[in-house]
Amino acid sequence: MGVTKTNAYDGPFYPNGIATSFPFSFRAMSATEVQLIAPDGQPLTGFNFTIIPAENTEGGSVVFGTPPTATQLPEFLIVSVPAFGVGIDLGSVTAFNPRTLNPSFDRLAVQNIYLQDQIDRTPRAPIGGGSVVGLFPRVAADGSWTFVDGTGSQGGAFSQAFTAEAGQTEYKLPFDLQIIPTVTVNGSRLSRGGYTYFGNTVVLGIGRLEGDIVEISVGNAVAEQILDIVGPFAFRDLSPNGRPIPAPGIYFGQGGASLSFETMISSNTGTAETDNQRGLLLLVNETADDGNSEEQTLCLMTRVRTGYAALWAPNTAYALGDNVQFSFPVNAVYRCIKAGTSAVSGPGPSGTGLNISDGGCRWMWINAQAILAKVGIYNEIVADPGGGNAWAQANNFELHAGYKASFATNTELDLTNNSGSDSVFGGVNRYNLYMITDGVSRSTAALEMTSRNIANYAAFWAIHITGDKHAENSVIGIDASSVYGIGFGASAGGAFTPTFTGATIKDGANALSSYEAAGVYGSQAISVSGTAPAAISLSGTFSGWLIYSPQFEIDCFGNVKAKSIAFTDLPPAYADDAAANAGGVAVGSIYRTGSTLKIRTA
Structure with a gap:
């Protein structure tokens, strides 16, 4: 059988996790003279496969014990790597048979094809150098060689x-x-x-x-x-x-x-x-796939498996190599360098020493608490004197005319706590978004949201919080000190006055009470000032009282009941309704005769 195929390799082949057999077409003299090449150009290792060349003819196949997946092996080549020894002996005591030369001639052909492939992939100059004298060889994008000056x-x-x-x-x-x-x-x-x-x-x-x-x-x-x-x-x-x-x-x-x-x-x-x-x-990037896949410009995946350190505890046994941490203000991590039991009482190890005593233990300071964290993306920017306007991060997302998809969001943050332990404020904290505002100089705001729209509303809500079981204690919790807890038109001393066509605050919830004042107040729990036809307007359906307290009440019919009434300014004094009428007291208004309060009825 002659050698008719002049290729020195076949492929690339692309595994799919199903196929186990991959064919090749070139002549291979033995299984040891065929090689699989990985994408990095090196011989393929780490896979179980068998090379089966066709007997006395061209072609063959490579059979894997387990079908490789695209993830394990994105692609590979099957390459001819002939041996170059000549193992023929023409000495014989019998009649000469020309057929005995066929394997040797086939081997020579395979070797020549291999060598030609090697030469084709090397830079070659014209005889005498020609126009490329003094130039440099360069690999072009298609793998061919060119010469540049x-x-x-x-x-x-x-x-x-x-x-x-x-x-x-x-x-x-x-x-x-x-x-x-x-x-x-x-x-x-x-x-x-x-x-x-x-x-x-x-x-x-x-x-x-x-x-x-x-x-x-x-x-x-x-x-x-x-x-x-x-x-x-x-x-x-x-x-x-x-x-x-x-x-x-x-x-x-x-x-x-x-x-x-x-x-x-x-x-x-x-x-x-x-x-x-x-x-x-x-x-x-520009997307190319249809609904078959989610397409991303950049994907980062991080699995956190190291770095845990428990909070230090008194009278606790610690083994050599255990790490403990202290949150703010200590802000430190220590490693146990002598096993034992920590002190029965006290604050625990402190400072940055390398041999700190603590009961029967000894500790070595490692680093600040924040350093033991594992971070998927860390972004750091410093603005020095002479620097211009600066952003640590900027996301610009624009929906063009004709875009019809039902969901689009600038940024999605997902936190799923399946750890088996609930968070405890001040102890074990897990936040979906965590922001810190620090510095010796005052910043404008920890969070600023604005819109440049004039003709139409940019959004239905500026902030929207949903979920029946979203928060156990408060949907919005404020544990900070300032002039106002929530300010409307209070920024910059009232320089910017917002306008609401409805109420500034509207409560349409189902709750035990709409507003509960349970703090310690310097003057009053509710202070109403400003300009309005009525300070407080009550227009709902009330089954008991309009206003109720143990000392004073107004029932749902408008009847007033009070333990006592004190007048800062006494009502005007008149002898009877006629005198009160002459004095300008309206029907239904109060006047007095001596120490007796009266209501003008006529």
Whole structure:
């Protein structure tokens, strides 16, 4: 059987967790002369498989004991790796049979195919060097070899100036660009949103005026060198300013915020020469799947399995290596370096020593309490003198016209407590959102929400809390001290006055009472001031009283009952109704005759 297949490998193959057998088509002289190559280019290990070459012919198969999944093995190649020893002996005492040479000739063919594949994947120059003398070999994106002169991406500085013609946008260099060039117009540097490039051509987003000096530089100290997994910046959409936005891909700057780009929402106004955004890392994504999957631009998964430290307790046995923690104000973690029982009483270990006595134990200070935490994402930003406006995080989410999905949210925070232990305020705390506001100088607010809408309401609710079993004690709990517990129009000394077309506070709940005042008050439990037709209006259905206290009550019919009535100003004195009428006392009003109170009836 001759060798007709000239390939040195087959694949890639993509396991799916079902298939166990994968075929190959090249001639293999034995099972030991076939190899499986993993995605990293190394021989495949950690899998149970058998290589079965076809006997005296081309092809064969690789059979796995257990079907590999896409997660275990995303892809692999089946490769020919022939041995190069010659094991033929033509010496014989019998008649010569030419068929005995077939296996050796087949082996030579397999070896030649293997060697040809190796040569095809190496850089080759023309005879005598030709046009590539002095150039550098470079692997292209398709795996082939090219030769470049080292300008730009090999570190050599290059700059070329052009005198623009009216409306000119394209400028050609004498070599293909391997890194992002720097472009200036009349000495002013363009942002990356102002131009793109391909091959040896730089294309400006706006045509230049006749006589403009366009200078293109690569490989110098100010060039923006970017490692881009999908190649140099490619553009697809336009920003609100009409400037190109980078196409999906991963882009890296080289030191500092050297990567300049346009965004989909928060673009600045200005000319094409104005930088919009700069960063060190840019990820641009565009969804491609249908309802089959949830698509994410960045996914981080963290499993916390270490770091637990119990709160220190007196008269407790501790083993060598046990960790204990103290919350604020001690804020420390200690490790037991001598097993024993802690002190019967007292505050426990303190300070930052490395051999702290505590009853029969000894402790070593490890770190601050917060450091034992395990964090999925840690974001740190410091604003120093000279710094401008700063955000530690900014999320911009915009729904465009025609978007119809039934649910969209800027940020979702999920906390599910299936630990088996309930939280205890001040002891064991689990928060879905935890905010701390500190500093020797006063900040404006721990949480600020606003809207720039004028023509229409931006939302149905500014804050909405739902869930029948959401909170056991209080839906909103305030344990802080200030001038006001809740202030309406009280910010900045009343400089901003909100307007409500209904009530400032409306209670439509089912509860034991609508308002309960149970604190210690300096003057009154309820203080009503301001301007209104009535200080308190009662218009509901009341089965017992309108106002009730042990000393004073007004029943649901308006009858008043009081243990005593004291007048700050005595009612006017008249002899009878006629005199009271003459004195201006209205019917139903009170006047007195001596010490007797009377009601004018006529």
